[in-house]
Amino acid sequence: MTNSAIKTDGLSKSYGSTRALDALTLDVPSGEVFGLLGHNGAGKTTTVNMLTTLLGPTSGTAEVGGRSIIADAKGVRQAIGYLPENVQFYDNLTLFENLRFFARLSGLRRPDQRIRDVLGILDFEGHDRQRLGTFSKGMRQRVGIAQAILHSPTVLFLDEPTSGLDPEGVRTLRETIVRLNSEFGMTIFMNTHLLSEVTKTCTSIGILRGGRLVHHDTLDRTLSAFPGEDSLEEIYFHLESKPVS
Numbered sequence: 650m651t652n653s654a655i656k657t658d659g660l661s662k663s664y665g666s667t668r669a670l671d672a673l674t675l676d677v678p679s680g681e682v683f684g685l686l687g688h689n690g691a692g693k694t695t696t697v698n699m700l701t702t703l704l705g706p707t708s709g710t711a712e713v714g715g716r717s718i719i720a721d722a723k724g725v726r727q728a729i730g731y732l733p734e735n736v737q738f739y740d741n742l743t744l745f746e747n748l749r750f751f752a753r754l755s756g757l758r759r760p761d762q763r764i765r766d767v768l769g770i771l772d773f774e775g776h777d778r779q780r781l782g783t784f785s786k787g788m789r790q791r792v793g794i795a796q797a798i799l800h801s802p803t804v805l806f807l808d809e810p811t812s813g814l815d816p817e818g819v820r821t822l823r824e825t826i827v828r829l830n831s832e833f834g835m836t837i838f839m840n841t842h843l844l845s846e847v848t849k850t851c852t853s854i855g856i857l858r859g860g861r862l863v864h865h866d867t868l869d870r871t872l873s874a875f876p877g878e879d880s881l882e883e884i885y886f887h888l889e890s891k892p893v894s
């Protein structure tokens with residue numbers, strides 16, 4: 650039997666009369682790289698904000714890492730790492746100093762050893778004394794991941810992680826995500842628009858439309874269900890436009 654890393658039941662969020670997320674019921678088993686897809690305004694960020702406890706639901710429930718987002722928000726925050734779309738650092742501090750600052754905020758007992766380990770995982774050897782202000786956008790995204798995994802979370806949330814990166818940055822970030830999943834067993838939940846990356850990275854996908862989940866399956870089953878289509882893009886447009894049951 651597989652454990653659920655993320656389990657939602659009727660999770661909903663309204664902003665006034667806007668139903669941003671409508672009764673999301675979803676089970677993401679541990680060990681998946683799950684991609685949440687959907688047009689602009691479909692409800693992806695709202696979903697991630699609730700699962701990371703930044704936003705309370707209007708109704709419904711969810712468990713992340715076995716903890717309730719409502720009854721045990723603190724426990725959820727200990728179990729997860731989160732890379733928001735626009736992550737901020739102290740540009741005048743070095744990489745090591747930035748990570749030490751965030752490690753202290755997380756209350757890590759032996760921050761320096763853990764920071765060295767994380768720098769190794771993220772292939773940052775030799776950069777620890779470099780100021781963040783000199784880093785490329787791709788490197789900054791990986792620093793964001795380093796920060797997010799300092800406290801060894803079991804579930805990592807990424808909001809549009811490859812947004813604005815050049816092809817080299819996209820590839821390096823993809824390799825990092827795959828490695829965190831395959832070597833360190835982290836479950837990954839990511840919002841993304843980049844369908845070519847989904848094909849290379851994700852093991853399962855969900856598609857939101859107007860706040861409703863219109864598709865959820867493994868990537869392999871999704872691709873094999875449409876033998877006539879030669880790209881996930883075509884399948885995405887087909888699934889995204891199908892009527893909601």
Ligand SMILES: Nc1ncnc2c1ncn2[C@@H]1O[C@H](COP(=O)(O)OP(=O)(O)OP(=O)(O)O)[C@@H](O)[C@H]1O
Pocket residue numbers: 664667668669687688689690691692693694695696
């Ligand atoms: N704070 C807010 N107040 C009012 N409406 C909001 C708020 N945040 C989001 N919405 C609305 O909720 C819906 C879902 O927005 P959300 O940002 O979750 O979508 P998204 O799929 O992440 O979009 P994008 O890909 O553009 O980031 C949209 O109609 C949006 O306008």
